[in-house]
Amino acid sequence: MSTGLALCVLRVLCGGSASVAAQKPQSNIYGFSPRSAITERALERRFLALPSAEKARDAHAYLTAEPHVAGTPRDRVLATWVRDRWREYGLDEVEIVEHDVLLPYATDVTVEMTAPTRVRASMREDAIDGDPFTARDVGIAYHAYSASGDVTAPVVYANSGNPADYDWLAEHGVDVRGKIVLVRYSMPYSYRGFKALTAEQRGAAGLLIYSDPAEDGFKKGKTYPDGPWGPDSHIQRGGIVYDFRVPGDPLTPGWASLPGAKRIAAADAISLPKIMSAPLSWKDARPILEALRGLDAPAAWQGGLPMTYRIGDGSAIVHLRVRMDDQVRPIWTVTGRITGTAFPDDLVLVGNHRDAWVYGGVDPSSGTASLMELARSLGALAKQGLRPKRTIVFANWDAEEFTLTSSTEWGEQHASVLGEHAVAYLNVDSSASGPDFKVSAVPALNRLAFQAARDVLDVRGDESQFVTNRLGSGSDYTVFLNFLGVPIADMSFTGPYGVYHSVYDNHLWMQKFGDPGFARHAKMTRVWGVMALRLANADIVPLDYRATAARIREFVTETTDAAREADRPALRPLVAAAEKFEIAAAAAGSLIDALLAHDTPNRATASALDRALIRTERAFLDPAGMPNRPWYRHVIYAPKATYAPEVLPGVTEALEAADRNRTRLDAEVARLAAALNRAAAILSPSR
Numbered sequence: 265m266s267t268g269l270a271l272c273v274l275r276v277l278c279g280g281s282a283s284v285a286a287q288k289p290q291s292n293i294y295g296f297s298p299r300s301a302i303t304e305r306a307l308e309r310r311f312l313a314l315p316s317a318e319k320a321r322d323a324h325a326y327l328t329a330e331p332h333v334a335g336t337p338r339d340r341v342l343a344t345w346v347r348d349r350w351r352e353y354g355l356d357e358v359e360i361v362e363h364d365v366l367l368p369y370a371t372d373v374t375v376e377m378t379a380p381t382r383v384r385a386s387m388r389e390d391a392i393d394g395d396p397f398t399a400r401d402v403g404i405a406y407h408a409y410s411a412s413g414d415v416t417a418p419v420v421y422a423n424s425g426n427p428a429d430y431d432w433l434a435e436h437g438v439d440v441r442g443k444i445v446l447v448r449y450s451m452p453y454s455y456r457g458f459k460a461l462t463a464e465q466r467g468a469a470g471l472l473i474y475s476d477p478a479e480d481g482f483k484k485g486k487t488y489p490d491g492p493w494g495p496d497s498h499i500q501r502g503g504i505v506y507d508f509r510v511p512g513d514p515l516t517p518g519w520a521s522l523p524g525a526k527r528i529a530a531a532d533a534i535s536l537p538k539i540m541s542a543p544l545s546w547k548d549a550r551p552i553l554e555a556l557r558g559l560d561a562p563a564a565w566q567g568g569l570p571m572t573y574r575i576g577d578g579s580a581i582v583h584l585r586v587r588m589d590d591q592v593r594p595i596w597t598v599t600g601r602i603t604g605t606a607f608p609d610d611l612v613l614v615g616n617h618r619d620a621w622v623y624g625g626v627d628p629s630s631g632t633a634s635l636m637e638l639a640r641s642l643g644a645l646a647k648q649g650l651r652p653k654r655t656i657v658f659a660n661w662d663a664e665e666f667t668l669t670s671s672t673e674w675g676e677q678h679a680s681v682l683g684e685h686a687v688a689y690l691n692v693d694s695s696a697s698g699p700d701f702k703v704s705a706v707p708a709l710n711r712l713a714f715q716a717a718r719d720v721l722d723v724r725g726d727e728s729q730f731v732t733n734r735l736g737s738g739s740d741y742t743v744f745l746n747f748l749g750v751p752i753a754d755m756s757f758t759g760p761y762g763v764y765h766s767v768y769d770n771h772l773w774m775q776k777f778g779d780p781g782f783a784r785h786a787k788m789t790r791v792w793g794v795m796a797l798r799l800a801n802a803d804i805v806p807l808d809y810r811a812t813a814a815r816i817r818e819f820v821t822e823t824t825d826a827a828r829e830a831d832r833p834a835l836r837p838l839v840a841a842a843e844k845f846e847i848a849a850a851a852a853g854s855l856i857d858a859l860l861a862h863d864t865p866n867r868a869t870a871s872a873l874d875r876a877l878i879r880t881e882r883a884f885l886d887p888a889g890m891p892n893r894p895w896y897r898h899v900i901y902a903p904k905a906t907y908a909p910e911v912l913p914g915v916t917e918a919l920e921a922a923d924r925n926r927t928r929l930d931a932e933v934a935r936l937a938a939a940l941n942r943a944a945a946i947l948s949p950s951r
Contacts, residue, residue, distance in 0.1 A: 295802030353643030355600035370406035441467035474549035478568030493762030512672030520677035617664035652800035675743035698759010737903030
């Protein structure tokens with residue numbers, strides 16, 4: 265049955281649907297009829313009693329017992345442990361999928377100031393009394409995918425290393441070409457790979473990124489072990505890969521890195537930096553900063569150290585050496601499922617990554633502990649015969665910290681099945697660093713996310729304000745949204761957290777500050793599980809594109825308002841297309857509401873609506889992708905190079921292009937309008 269025909273049937277079946285809806289009680293769980301909602305709430309009561317803070321604590325303690333960088337023996341041990349537990353929990357088809365990817369480790373990172381005095385950075389973090397995790401040798405701190413090289417050059421301080429910072433330097437006669445640039449991590453967050461790309465484009469010979477106490481140290485409050493903020497020697501490791509161009513294995517861009525897969529040369533990989541980079545603690549950066557002379561840095565560039573920050577006059581010299589082994593290594597994705605009873609081909613996906621830069625107390629092991637409780641709890645229901653209607657797929661990703669690697673490779677590997685059958689993907693990178701619950705999602709999932717938080721966490725307020733609908737990148741949902749067009753949600757409990765990617769992000773930090781009783785880990789499991797169960801059991805999948813239409817209208821309006829006056833006429837087709845989609849979404853939403861007013865919705869019609877709703881987000885994909893980064897195919901969302909969200913990315917980048925190319929702008933407007941019209945056609949009843 266076609267979608268249009270199904271909707272026509274719905275009108276016939278509902279007859280005076282408005283009056284029926286007015287007379288019957290409405291379900292307060294979107295996607296469920298009143299009768300189905302009663303059944304669902306009974307199931308959820310049983311589920312909500314199962315997640316255990318104590319079991320989450322035990323899982324977290326095991327996961328964080330040793331460092332587990334992607335591709336290492338400990339990472340493989342944990343993959344096997346996850347697999348074995350999931351089999352015990354009763355999941356189906358549990359397996360470890362191996363991909364071979366470019367996963368370079370550092371063999372040497374040396375940072376030494378040679379003038380005006382000689383000081384060598386320790387590149388290590390200090391041990392903390394009472395914290396045995398910090399007393400271990402956890403290996404070299406490095407930036408993944410840094411270029412290898414050896415250079416001795418003057419240092420220039422460039423604030424956060426953003427383009428505007430380099431512009432200021434140039435305006436004041438400071439040339440960074442051939443220099444080593446010292447920049448600080450940014451709050452709000454600016455992806456370190458963007459700093460590397462900007463330094464590379466400006467001709468710098470090397471990059472040092474340090475953690476200033478103004479961002480995540482003593483200027484924020486008490487430092488570990490007395491508080492949650494970073495002590496003087498904490499080092500923020502991380503990747504600098506340009507995965508805002510293409511994520512995943514840099515040598516297999518757009519296809520899965522399976523055995524025998526073709527690989528491009530590293531020199532041809534657009535995601536690989538050509539600049540050396542290394543991370544520093546502020547303790548190691550301080551002697552360099554103190555040695556800088558020349559211009560005083562602007563007031564906005566002054567950091568948290570008790571000194572005047574200066575730009576440098578060429579007298580402070582640093583020797584930077586980085587050696588990466590550039591090896592292809594195996595990584596391991598663990599997957600399992602609880603097969604649905606009614607619609608087993610429809611897939612609700614839940615996932616979290618396992619690999620950590622060191623112990624991963626918050627990132628990612630808090631999320632992994634919650635995922636283990638989710639698998640255990642839903643598995644227990646399945647053992648009792650309480651299986652969902654649709655299949656729930658569990659995924660534990662690997663090498664996320666390098667370049668969102670295993671989720672991207674797995675998504676590319678299964679693109680055909682996921683494109684046809686994935687209902688939604690629910691991601692939790694980190695469960696808990698504090699008390700504040702946050703959700704980012706496509707607008708179609710706003711109602712699902714809000715109602716789950718309402719029922720589990722007693723959240724109140726405005727549904728449209730509760731969920732953030734501006735989506736960038738930086739976690740495993742990227743392949744699902746930007747490459748496959750699958751609706752996504754990303755959740756976390758957040759709070760003061762200054763030990764990101766450091767040795768101090770461990771089990772003890774979590775016990776003291778992030779979630780002392782591990783109650784938030786269990787709460788995350790409950791919210792996550794309720795969302796997954798509602799997606800899996802709904803009479804009609806709970807994707808409400810009325811919210812999407814409202815956001816798109818908002819995005820079109822703000823884009824038009826920000827455009828140059830001369831460009832605004834070119835944007836008019838977007839207003840018409842957005843209105844057309846809004847009308848179609850409203851009509852489909854009204855028909856769904858009417859159908860769900862019946863205790864027993866017509867199954868054939870509901871099934872046709874399911875197919876339409878699942879296809880709608882896919883309509884926002886353009887097969888050609890974005891100019892200069894075709895892997896990113898979603899026309900509503902893409903990440904900026906900072907990982908920050910960019911809405912209507914093709915149009916936005918055309919408007920911001922230096923050449924103001926009207927042909928490019930017209931083409932991007934046409935592509936976006938075509939996508940909105942495709943989505944409208946999917947949701948529209950036959951006339």
